[in-house]
Amino acid sequence: MSVWSRDERERAYTNLCDAVTAAGEDKESLFLARLCLLLMEELGDAEKFEAILAQAQLQSGKGLSRSASE
Amino acid sequence: MPNDRDQRLAPMTNLQQYYIEQFLLDAVAKRDPNLLEVRWGTRVDGLHQGRDGVVVELATDTVSYATECDFLVACDGARSRVRQAVGLRMNGTSYEGRYVIVDIEIDLDLPTERLAWFDPPSNPGRTMLMHKQPDNIWRLDYQLHPTEDSEEMIREDKVTPVVAAHLEMMGIDRPWRLIWTSMYRAAAVSLDSYRSDRVVFAGDAAHLVPIFGVRGLNSGFDDAFNLGWKLASVIAGCSPDTILDTYSEERRRAWEVNVTSAMKSTEFMAPPSRGYELMRDAVLSLAKDHPAIATLIDPRQSAPIAYEGSRLNTVTRDEGSFKTGPRPGSPPLECPLIVDGKKRYLTSVLGSDFTLVWSGEGDAPSMVTNELHCAINLGLSVILLTIGAARLLSGTAGQLQTLHAEVVEGRFTELYDAAPSAVYLFRPDGHVCARWRIMRPGDLSNAIDTALGCGKAELS
Ligand SMILES: Cc1cc2nc3c(=O)[nH]c(=O)nc-3n(C[C@H](O)[C@H](O)[C@H](O)COP(=O)(O)OP(=O)(O)OC[C@H]3O[C@@H](n4cnc5c(N)ncnc54)[C@H](O)[C@@H]3O)c2cc1C
Numbered sequence: 211m212s213v214w215s216r217d218e219r220e221r222a223y224t225n226l227c228d229a230v231t232a233a234g235e236d237k238e239s240l241f242l243a244r245l246c247l248l249l250m251e252e253l254g255d256a257e258k259f260e261a262i263l264a265q266a267q268l269q270s271g272k273g274l275s276r277s278a279s280e
Numbered sequence: 281m282p283n284d285r286d287q288r289l290a291p292m293t294n295l296q297q298y299y300i301e302q303f304l305l306d307a308v309a310k311r312d313p314n315l316l317e318v319r320w321g322t323r324v325d326g327l328h329q330g331r332d333g334v335v336v337e338l339a340t341d342t343v344s345y346a347t348e349c350d351f352l353v354a355c356d357g358a359r360s361r362v363r364q365a366v367g368l369r370m371n372g373t374s375y376e377g378r379y380v381i382v383d384i385e386i387d388l389d390l391p392t393e394r395l396a397w398f399d400p401p402s403n404p405g406r407t408m409l410m411h412k413q414p415d416n417i418w419r420l421d422y423q424l425h426p427t428e429d430s431e432e433m434i435r436e437d438k439v440t441p442v443v444a445a446h447l448e449m450m451g452i453d454r455p456w457r458l459i460w461t462s463m464y465r466a467a468a469v470s471l472d473s474y475r476s477d478r479v480v481f482a483g484d485a486a487h488l489v490p491i492f493g494v495r496g497l498n499s500g501f502d503d504a505f506n507l508g509w510k511l512a513s514v515i516a517g518c519s520p521d522t523i524l525d526t527y528s529e530e531r532r533r534a535w536e537v538n539v540t541s542a543m544k545s546t547e548f549m550a551p552p553s554r555g556y557e558l559m560r561d562a563v564l565s566l567a568k569d570h571p572a573i574a575t576l577i578d579p580r581q582s583a584p585i586a587y588e589g590s591r592l593n594t595v596t597r598d599e600g601s602f603k604t605g606p607r608p609g610s611p612p613l614e615c616p617l618i619v620d621g622k623k624r625y626l627t628s629v630l631g632s633d634f635t636l637v638w639s640g641e642g643d644a645p646s647m648v649t650n651e652l653h654c655a656i657n658l659g660l661s662v663i664l665l666t667i668g669a670a671r672l673l674s675g676t677a678g679q680l681q682t683l684h685a686e687v688v689e690g691r692f693t694e695l696y697d698a699a700p701s702a703v704y705l706f707r708p709d710g711h712v713c714a715r716w717r718i719m720r721p722g723d724l725s726n727a728i729d730t731a732l733g734c735g736k737a738e739l740s
Binding site for chain 2: 223229265268
């Protein structure tokens, strides 16, 4: 269940995009990994975390940008 | 775009510019030719502003002449000659991204919707957009790569393979014909003020917005709706000319809102940097299973903008008791009604001047009709629309234009938070300028006065 308002989500998303750009292409993975760790601690729920981890996994034919539009 | 049972117009009603131009000319033809005249093939070359008028220099291929006017509305487009003559510049951001626009004629039975492909196999690295227009015309938009040459890329021999590959990828095997191509660059620029004494700017002459979200011509129309009645009111002597400053304030603010939305769409369609691109791809890959994340794809199509905080609004003592419904400054919420046994919609019954909508139990008191008569004596044509159980006291109508409507499934009550009673005053452009639960003497006159940009009590 999402508790974000539409405006809040959009603002957060824009900040996230800018932060990825600011990290630079060579450091963006590190930046995103750090972000995940911090969010994981903030979440503090092992069961939920397992479920989210599974959802984020890139299965074949799913989650790749190329196939998203098909 | 709103697409529910309350709407009069279907979403994605897409009209080519040449249709709109013909409709405008048809409307001109219905007017008094002494009041409205089109001078074809005539160019504005320059102008002088005087204290009480503007002299405009005009030229055809054979003659040059000058003409005088009280006010000049400059709608001469993005490269406005009038804007240059007045010495004004638009400020803001112009973007690097260039887009090719292609119209093709093809007989397809696909639904009316806007389709977007991000990085499709037919045209790797491009975002392709496609939507339906009338008469079997389909519009495709795609972004150029930074190294591609604009002039070259809109040539038929360059456009044809892009379109052909795209149609092939969609599995379409039908004959098609190239109708038109052009190139477009996104810009979010505006004049700081749309008024310079007796010259007023509207449409692309005043402001530009990025193409995504169809806000260009739509916001030009909103300019016209906003300016038309104010100019008429000044000329008729109902408003001081300072009301024209509220045109600039309201529409400039609307441009800011429009640009914010158009920017968000542009950032998604054509990511300006690596972060936007990576995140966009992530959103696309999650959107199908996560509706909340999918909201980030919202193309944010044009919608009328609320004039919150405008000095033409009246915030009444009852404002706090409204939990929902359009606030002062908001555009009308569409709402079905029954008038004379026929289904109508609120936006089609609003008058060309002010409309007072009276709903709830009981009669519209004579106090209200008296004040409406004052407004009519000023030369305004005000409509009193009673809704549902509300009725007009017999014998009060006189020269008042009145209309009665029945509610459809309680929609008005719900959309306008109108239980147990509510009174809304709409301005000539349809925006709400005040609302009450219960009116007292003077309320209506004050609100109309305020909306006309006058000081208090000029109506009474
Ligand atoms: C490819 C493309 C697609 C678009 N799609 C959409 C869309 O889907 N929805 C939308 O809402 N908007 C869209 N727009 C934007 C829209 O076309 C413009 O916002 C709109 O045309 C502006 O209208 P306007 O009357 O202000 O100016 P214009 O349409 O530019 O008209 C200005 C007029 O002034 C005349 N003129 C100029 N200089 C002089 C002079 N010195 N003397 C006399 N006459 C003069 C010109 O000949 C012209 O007729 C699109 C724009 C482009 C380029």
